Amino acid sequence: MGCPICEAETVPKYRPFCSRRCADIDLARWVNGSYAVPSQREEDQDLPEEESPLPH
Numbered sequence: 764m765g766c767p768i769c770e771a772e773t774v775p776k777y778r779p780f781c782s783r784r785c786a787d788i789d790l791a792r793w794v795n796g797s798y799a800v801p802s803q804r805e806e807d808q809d810l811p812e813e814e815s816p817l818p819h
């Protein structure tokens with residue numbers, strides 16, 4: 764298994780990434796909320812608004 768970003772060989776210091784660059788890219792994905800867990804489908808992220816119990 765390699766880096767999840769660019770699939771290059773990983774470096775122990777930056778595991779599971781190959782470099783700080785890829786680690787930053789992964790972090791940015793989390794921050795942007797666009798990171799999807801591989802086992803989940805994108806459709807699952809679309810929750811119906813009815814699920815919100817409290818009105819704003």
Ligand SMILES: [Zn+2]
Nearest residue numbers: 766769781785
């Ligand atoms: Zn990488």
